[in-house]
Amino acid sequence: MLEYILAKYNYWIYVVLMMIGLYAMMGKRNLVKKLIGMNIFQTSIILFFVSMGVKKGGATVPILMGDSHGHGEQLIQVADYLNPLPHVLMLTAIVVSIATTGVALATLILIYKRYHTLEEDEILAIRKEASAYKTLGT
Amino acid sequence: MTDQLPALIIIAPLLGAFLTPVIGWRYRHLCRPWALMMLAVPVYASIGSLLRVISSGPFGYNLGGWAPPWGIEYRIDHLSALMLVLIAVIGLLATINAKPDVATEMRGKEPYFYTLLLLQITGLMGIVITGDLFNIFVFLEICSLSGYGLIAHGEDGAPMATFNYIIIGTIGASFYLLGVGYLYMATGSLNIADLATILPDLYHSKMILVGFAFFTTGVAIKMGLFPLHFWMPDAYTTAPNSVSTLIAPLMTKVAAYLLIRIMFTLFQPNFTISIVPVATILGWLAVVAIIVGGIKALAQTDIKRMVTYIMVAEVGYIVMGISVMNRAGLTGAILHIVNDACMIFCLFLVIGAISYKGHGREIYHFQNLNKKMPYTMAAFVIVALSMCGIPPACGFFSKWYLIMGTIAAKQWVFAITLLGSSLVNAVLFFRIIEKAYLAPPGGGTHGHDHEEEVIARDEAPASMLIPIIITAAAILILGPLSGKIIETVIQHAVPAIF
Numbered sequence: 001m002l003e004y005i006l007a008k009y010n011y012w013i014y015v016v017l018m019m020i021g022l023y024a025m026m027g028k029r030n031l032v033k034k035l036i037g038m039n040i041f042q043t044s045i046i047l048f049f050v051s052m053g054v055k056k057g058g059a060t061v062p063i064l065m066g067d068s069h070g071h072g073e074q075l076i077q078v079a080d081y082l083n084p085l086p087h088v089l090m091l092t093a094i095v096v097s098i099a100t101t102g103v104a105l106a107t108l109i110l111i112y113k114r115y116h117t118l119e120e121d122e123i124l125a126i127r128k129e130a131s132a133y134k135t136l137g138t
Numbered sequence: 139m140t141d142q143l144p145a146l147i148i149i150a151p152l153l154g155a156f157l158t159p160v161i162g163w164r165y166r167h168l169c170r171p172w173a174l175m176m177l178a179v180p181v182y183a184s185i186g187s188l189l190r191v192i193s194s195g196p197f198g199y200n201l202g203g204w205a206p207p208w209g210i211e212y213r214i215d216h217l218s219a220l221m222l223v224l225i226a227v228i229g230l231l232a233t234i235n236a237k238p239d240v241a242t243e244m245r246g247k248e249p250y251f252y253t254l255l256l257l258q259i260t261g262l263m264g265i266v267i268t269g270d271l272f273n274i275f276v277f278l279e280i281c282s283l284s285g286y287g288l289i290a291h292g293e294d295g296a297p298m299a300t301f302n303y304i305i306i307g308t309i310g311a312s313f314y315l316l317g318v319g320y321l322y323m324a325t326g327s328l329n330i331a332d333l334a335t336i337l338p339d340l341y342h343s344k345m346i347l348v349g350f351a352f353f354t355t356g357v358a359i360k361m362g363l364f365p366l367h368f369w370m371p372d373a374y375t376t377a378p379n380s381v382s383t384l385i386a387p388l389m390t391k392v393a394a395y396l397l398i399r400i401m402f403t404l405f406q407p408n409f410t411i412s413i414v415p416v417a418t419i420l421g422w423l424a425v426v427a428i429i430v431g432g433i434k435a436l437a438q439t440d441i442k443r444m445v446t447y448i449m450v451a452e453v454g455y456i457v458m459g460i461s462v463m464n465r466a467g468l469t470g471a472i473l474h475i476v477n478d479a480c481m482i483f484c485l486f487l488v489i490g491a492i493s494y495k496g497h498g499r500e501i502y503h504f505q506n507l508n509k510k511m512p513y514t515m516a517a518f519v520i521v522a523l524s525m526c527g528i529p530p531a532c533g534f535f536s537k538w539y540l541i542m543g544t545i546a547a548k549q550w551v552f553a554i555t556l557l558g559s560s561l562v563n564a565v566l567f568f569r570i571i572e573k574a575y576l577a578p579p580g581g582g583t584h585g586h587d588h589e590e591e592v593i594a595r596d597e598a599p600a601s602m603l604i605p606i607i608i609t610a611a612a613i614l615i616l617g618p619l620s621g622k623i624i625e626t627v628i629q630h631a632v633p634a635i636f
Contacts, residue, residue, distance in 0.1 A: 025305050034301075038308050045312055045319070052323050086322070089272055093315065096279045103286045104304045110290060110297035123298060130294075 010051040017044035031118045042097040049090045053083035143183040144199035144212040150179035155256035162249025173252040177230045184222035191219040207332045213269030217631035221266040229259040231605040236380035257284040271318045271328045289377040299372035306369045310359030313352045320349030361393035364427030371446040379490035387482040394456045421461035427454030432562040452478045459540045465636040467543025474536035484609040488518045491598035504573040509593040517610035522567035527560045532616035
């Protein structure tokens with residue numbers, strides 16, 4: 001059992017990280033903690049994709065070498081090279097995750113300016129009070 | 139020139155979005171004409187693409203000249219061409235409609251508003267046009283991110299609703315990305331057409347099944363399918379009117395398109411029929427969505443929030459049409475994507491015009507509104523008739539096909555739910571129409587005993603009224619035309635196995 005886990009430990013880490021992220025997004029009441037959970041969640045997916053491209057047994061970066069004269073095609077063994085595509089995809093995903101974090105942080109600033117707190121319970125209480133006041137007024 | 143049409147559809151609004159802040163730096167008043175110009179190009183290009191698809195069948199466009207399995211391919215078939223025309227036209231009309239709203243609510247922020255608007259439309263069209271799974275993820279995030287930015291500008295609760303939307307939307311997009319990952323691990327390809335040929339041999343692999351599950355869940359979140367709809371009413375109610383007008387009708391429909399793509403193009407229909415019971419699950423979720431959406435809509439007095447709950451039910455309609463797995467059902471689902479986008483769009487336009495004129499959104503504010511805003515209210519009545527399924531309007535025809543589909547599949551509960559939902563819609567809309575047209579002037583509460591009050595006409599400005607009239611006319615015209623639309627476009631979009 002232990003060997004089974006150790007053989008693919010990076011995938012297990014990905015699952016654990018993802019669950020931590022999901023828990024933080026769903027379970028935590030502080031908005032910044034939710035945002036941190038979202039980041040952990042996205043990072044776990046990056047780990048998953050990066051693991052996908054790795055090959056064991058001396059595989060290296062996919063830079064193809066010609067002979068010293070700069071030409072000449074060698075036979076390429078696929079097993080000698082890592083798969084670069086998942087890594088490239090993750091560059092895009094990292095950009096996306098940074099942009100999402102940026103937008104979320106900007107939204108948090110708006111929320112803080114409006115309610116002076118980032119605890120979800122307190123914000124809900126303030127909003128409930130405000131709406132009760134509004135109904136009373138009309 | 140016509141060969142480059144698919145690229146123009148994306149490039150014009152994308153480049154337009156980048157140049158809008160540059161133009162707005164010095165000439166703020168030019169932002170709007172510029173945005174309209176950049177949106178007119180995709181309207182032209184998508185109609186051109188649709189005509190080409192109708193005359194000579196589906197075609198592809200290799201971006202940068204790279205051949206499909208490796209390069210990114212834009213793939214235009216009947217379904218995506220139809221969606222492109224829908225998005226481009228609604229995007230253009232929504233931008234025309236945004237003018238008075240932006241001038242009052244977002245003074246000084248016009249360049250950024252139009253930038254995000256253009257990016258939003260780029261994202262929506264990109265999801266539809268591309269034939270590459272990862273590219274879909276990128277476009278999904280482009281339109282989600284610009285959507286977050288736009289929604290956060292709204293009324294009091296908007297930032298909080300936006301934050302919840304960011305969290306749940308990111309989960310949805312990440313699940314989609316995980317699905318892409320599992321499929322890539324199993325096949326080594328990202329191109330949808332390529333995957334569709336590789337996948338049938340691997341249908342029993344657990345990796346594919348997990349990938350499919352992630353896809354469906356991710357798309358269901360983006361679509362707002364019950365029970366993953368909870369972000370939708372808050373986000374679309376608190377968003378600025380000009381923004382919910384654009385995002386609300388299109389985002390859910392594009393996600394529904396994505397679900398059809400995944401279930402019937404990426405995977406063969408027999409996978410979804412025989413190997414995973416996803417159709418059954420989706421069908422019953424749709425039933426609950428229609429019932430819950432209807433009940434929650436009945437409970438609302440704020441009409442904008444009411445419409446968002448109607449949307450929950452309408453998503454249920456589309457998913458139900460997909461889930462019955464026969465020709466009539468899927469035809470109805472695709473037709474309903476088009477019709478419902480027009481109806482929801484028109485409803486939000488009407489709400490926007492009413493709010494702009496300073497009237498409240500509660501139902502009692504509608505009293506005698508037909509005298510003040512006759513054209514707007516006439517459009518509202520047309521949408522209401524369409525929503526209830528009264529024949530000349532387009533809503534009847536898609537519901538007809540949906541009900542035929544459920545009967546052909548012998549799903550009686552589904553058929554009864556659809557019929558019952560029309561009744562609920564009738565109640566929902568006629569209580570507003572009654573208030574607007576039939577309530578006595580003054581309401582009898584202010585002590586005006588027998589005096590007839592003269593209510594001055596106070597109609598919305600032309601830039602709001604024109605989109606309303608066009609959309610209302612489209613709802614009436616699309617109905618009688620639906621046979622033609624099915625014959626030329628939709629019947630080719632339904633998989634041949636049905």
